[in-house]
Amino acid sequence: MAAVRLYDRMVSNSGLDLEEENFDENERFHQETWGDGDLVVNSTRRSTRPQLQEKENGGDGNTMNMLASYYGLVGEEEATRDEIDQADFQMQAHVRQLLKHDDLEALLRRDDELVQEVKRLDSDMQMLVYENYSKFVSATDTIRVMKNNVNDMKAEMDSLAKNMEGIASRMQVVNTFLGGKRAKVDKLVSVRRLLKRLDFLFDLPINLNRCVQRQDFSMAVTCYVKTINILEEHSHVPSFKSIQRESDQIMASVRDELQRRVRQPTEDGFPTSPAELALYVRLLLELGVPKEGLKTQMLSAYNARFGKMLAALQKKDEERRAKKTSNGEEGGGAGAEAVAETIKRWETEFVQDLEEAVTLFRELFPSANDVDDTSVTNKSPEDDAELTELMRTLVSRHYLVSVRRLFQANLALIARIPRGDGHEFPVLALSLFLRVVRRLHRAGRGAGVLEEGVRLVLDVVRALVFLEVRGLQGLALRRLLALQARQAASLSSAAPSFAPRHELETFQTSATRELARALEALQGVVQGVEEGIQEALLEAGEDASHASPLSGSGMKASGPAREGVLYSEPLIPELSMGQYVFQFLAWLSDAVERVAGVPFRLTENDLVEVGEVRRSVFPERFFAHVSSFTSLLGSGQVEELGYPSSAVTSTALPQFALLLAVLCRDLQSTLWPQAMATLALVFPATMSTSEGGNLCEGEGNGRNSGYVGGGTSSTSGGLNRLSPEDVVACLKGSSSRLLQHCTETLGHDLALLSQTGGLDLASVAVGGLEVAGSVGGVTQATWGKTFIVRMEALVKEVGATLGVSVAGIGLSGGRRGERADLSRTPGPFSGIKGLHLDIERIFTAKVQDFGSPLGLTLDQILLGTLKAAFKAVIEWTRQDTMSQRTYCQLMVDVHLVRQAVGTYVKDARVVETLLDEVLISAGERTAADGLQGLDPLALSALASAEYSRLRTSMLSSSASSSAEASVSSPSSATAFSVRR
Amino acid sequence: MEPLITLPVDNDPSKSRDGGGRVRCVLWGPEQETNGKVLAVDGEKARLYALQGSSDAQEMSNFDLGVEEKGEVQAAAWDPHDPWKVAIAQGRGIRHLDMRMEQATGMTETEQSSGFCHRFGVKDVDFNHAKPYCFVTGGEDRLIKFWDTRRTGQGPVKRLAGHAHWVWTVKYNPCHDQLLLSAGTDNLVNLWRISSISSAPLWEPEEGPEAPDVRVLAIQDHEESVYAVDWSACDPFLFASLSYDGRVVVNAVPPSEKYKILL
Secondary structure: OOOHHHHHHHHHHHHHHHHHHHHHHHHHHHHHHOHHHHHHHHHHOOOOHHHHHHHHOOOOHHHHHHHHHOOOOOHHHHHHOEEEEEOOOHHHHHHHHHHOOHHHHHHHHHHHHHHHHHHHHHHHHHHHHHHHHHHHHHHHHHHHHHHHHHHHHHHHHHHHHHHHHHHHHHHHHHHHHHHHOOOOOHHHHHHHHHHHHHHHHHHHHHHHHHHHHHOHHHHHHHHHHHHHHHHHOOOOOHHHHHHHHHHHHHHHHHHHHHHHHOOOOOOOOOOHHHHHHHHHHHHHHHOOOOHHHHHHHHHHHHHHHHHHHHHHHHHHHHHHEEEEEOOOOOHHHHHHHHHHHHHHHHHHHHHHHHHHHHHHHHHHHHHHHHHHHOOOOOOOOHHHHHHHHHHHHHHHHHHHHHHHHHHHHHHHHHHHOOOOOOOHHHHHHHHHHHHHHHHHHHHHOOHHHHHHHHHHHHHHHHHHHHHHHHHHHHHHHHHHHHHHHHHHHHHHHHOOOOOHHHHHHHHHHHHHHHHHHHHHHHHHHHHHHHHHHHHHHHHHHHHHHHHHHOOOOOHHHHHHHHHHHOOOOOOOHOOOOHHHHHHHHHHHHHHHHHHOOOOOOOOOOEEOOOOOOOOOOOOOOOHHHHHHEEEEEEEEHHHOOOOOOHHHHHHHOOHHHHHHHHHHHHHHOOHHHHHHHHHHOOOOOOOHHHHHHHHHOOOOOOOOOOHHHHHHHOHHHHHHOOOOOHHHHHHHHHHHHHHHHHHHHHHHHHHHHHHHHHHHHHHHHOOOOOOOOOOOOOOOOOOHHHHHHHHHHHHHHHHHHOOOOOOHHHHHHHHOOOOOOOOOOOOOOOOOOHHHHHHHHHHHHOOOOOOOOOOOOHHHHHHHHHHHHHHHHHHHHHHEEEEEHHHHHHHHHHHHHHHHHHOOOOOOOHHHHHHHHHHHHHHHHHHHHHHHHHHHHHHHHHHHHHHHHHHHHHHHHOOHHHHHHHOOOOHHHHHHHHHO | OOOOOOOOOOOOOOOOOOOOOOOOEEEEOOOOOOOEEEEHHHHHHHHEEEEOOEEEEEEEEEEEOHHHHOEEEEEEOOOOOOOOEEEEEOOOOEEEEEEOEEEEEEOOOOHHOOOOOOOOOOOEEEEEEOOEEEEEEEEOOOOOEEEHHHHHHHOOEEEEOOOOOEEEEEEEOOOOOOOEEEEEEEOOEEEEOOOEEEEEOOOOOOOOOOOOEEEEEEOOOOOOOOOEEEOOOOOEEEEEEEEEEOOOEEEOOOOHHHHHOOO
């Protein structure tokens, strides 16, 4: 507090000038004393002082003005100074003021003004005086006349009073005379009314009977209800009693009749119309029939009525359809119109009635909270529960089932019609249906009609998509099989007529075209339905917000709310068409492998690699949620995919696998980006453009786009969602597996050639002749020649499939000419077993990867094939024992092949290593004495001689290409393959 | 060591490439009923011998395997649950022989009419000791396949792909059929835990390294094709493998796996 006092003193000393300083000081003070509670408090108090001070000093004038204005003292001085007319006008001061401030001109002008004003005032005053005087004169005259009149009036007033008295006395006389008669009349009137009533009462039974005869129950009930109270009142009188009894009997019969009518359908099988029914029920209510029983009766009557109605409608529809099919009208247009028509007809016949019924029911049995019962927000939970239940039963169990069946029956129709024509039908019919659903929803809220309806629509759309995709699948599969057949025919014929590149392109363009067409057709459907669904859902959402505060039962509120979550943006997760396209492509990659008979095709049950997250594709599973809908279609209406049996696929040509591998690769660069582009164009909502751009590159870089995120969040029905990266991975995986399959099979076939040679030799006498230029008695190569010839054919086939020009490739073309590098050849067969072989083995680089993915190049494919072939030869060699003769033969052949392989693959070392391995293994499996007498020089000479001989013959035969086909035909290989 | 008994073989040497006499495998009868019985499969026939005493063997029956037509025999396995049944890996399929009938019950029609288990050829077959009707095969298509003799028409129960070249041999652990050894010409020995189709499946999550079926070990110690693997006779978690270059590698099941099975 000391600080405050100090401050006050300072302020009083220095006044306003201190303000700034004080503020700064205040700050400083604040900082200095931080942490000391007492001082901090002081400082904060101080900080308010400068503002107060400011008000006191600077704001002085303002305050005064405000106060003055408040008390009405504004400008007193100035006003008096100016106003001549004021009472306290000070002449001297005014003149002084004028003299002081104004110049001569103004003073003169002012003088004139004043003089004129004075004159005007004088004349005015004169006028006033005259006027008032004349008025005064006339007034005096008038007063004199009035005085005379008043004297006459007095006499007249007296006579009037006397007359009035006379009238009053006479009236008194008349009244007393008439009084008795008037009472009599009143009594008579009341008696007459009573008599009339009695008459009605006595006639009541007759009247009632008449009404009943006329079937005018409402009249009867009105009469009865009106009279019954009176009858009750006078029931002690016997006649009344009898009347009451009689009319009670009649009314009992009426009640029975009414109840019968409510309970029972009329003769023609239909219960009475809702209006009639409501009338009966209202009458019954008036008759005092208990409410609850009536309610249930009415509901059950409704139930029976609408159930029958729907059944009849459905039957009629079926008959119509049957007639139509028997007439042969099966076109999509006819089907489309028929469905839309049927829905419309049902709407007029069924839905309208139902609406009416519901309204009438609500009128008859108003809900408990009548306060806000405006016929729209009619949601007393306990009262409406029954009606809601009825609605649910009627709509979901009858109406929706019928519509479902209708759609199902007609889906078959559009499944059969040509693509592109059918999408009118579902759109029209579905939007009609949605309209109906919304009507029904408005009629019976809380019955989940909307939800069920939307679900049905989605089901239909899903089924359409399913059929569409299935159609595409069937088409693609048939095309693949045709492709296979053509290739097989071409390969087995002498003159190959199969142009792989062309065929592949045709396949891709047609697939792209069909996919685009299907997408467009589906776009029509989805767009047509989307709006209706959105509106419906909006309505449901509003409903939910209305309902939530009221209904504690939870079920009603949770229905639409859940729906809102389920179908929020994007409209329908499963309908995001991208998924279907992805699934189709993934399926295609899968189907391709199936057709080619690749054994590594993934299935759910197989373990492929350790820890590998299996993202394999199972289209059947993806569409599993549709099957509930389509299963009712019957087996004949959904196209079964005619996969070839495994017996066929197991013998599929490896060349076909290669073709499909190339196809898979190409799909990534043709169909895939085009499909994405179409998708982005047709369903822009489902595809963000960035995604499309990303995918066109065909790069599965593992970036999780929003699409995938959205997919994982809604796991409805356990769908197997795919990301674009997955699809690319699928295609890539298929391609590499197909390729691997191809090289393996080709390698196996090539390896079998060596076995043929070996067998042939077994029949030749062992040991024997020492011919000049022979190696251990072997004078010529056997399977080596076939091997090379086969390789040549293979180079051509593969080259054609890959689109590589094969003119300059291979032995016959002399791509790289002869391999001059024969210097290493004497390595592994120097004829010394044991240690030497071991050393050889140690220094031979091991070739291990036989399963690694290969690139789609001619070199890689040939390398893979050769590797597989020679590895097989190695293993087979190790299984058998050999004679010296066989060993020599093998050596000659291996050397021949060894000279040729360099022309096929760039990196021949790997293959040569494997060939060495063959000889090492063979050496180990040969009897100890079998390795003697081998001349490496003779061997290489023999091999190169054979090689050049073969080459010249091939070069000449390549001119007449037909000869080659006969040599390289796989018949020799397959004949032996049985043995293996 | 001295040979006690020589099994008499009377083959026609001209019939097959190696004279038909090469015995591919010899199997002891696994149970009481077949005690003293020995099955020898050579390049031509399957022969069942009865050992009499310790010095004499008599051929009880034989079965012509039709090697020319069906392909060479690669391996055979005696069904531990049915003393008279044997499975022979021949060509691309598996043949089940009933030795009481003295004729084949026929080749298992594994992949429908074409009748093969493995593309290119089957290399080995082994029965599950703990679960009847179940056996496993390895083949030249690099796959290991599990079969159920009651459902061979539906294809394999499961397939494993973990080898880069032929799977030469597969061996169930004789005590714990969750464990399986496989070895092949890719110089690799694989130890698998295949719990989902074993006699006592372990409770495991669906995905990840804790999945029911995983490759526990991939032993790359061999530099040559591995042609034989076997489990230790005394310690059920010890196994050895033999490669072409004569190297034997002894290994043990990792303790964590062991405890998973035991606990």
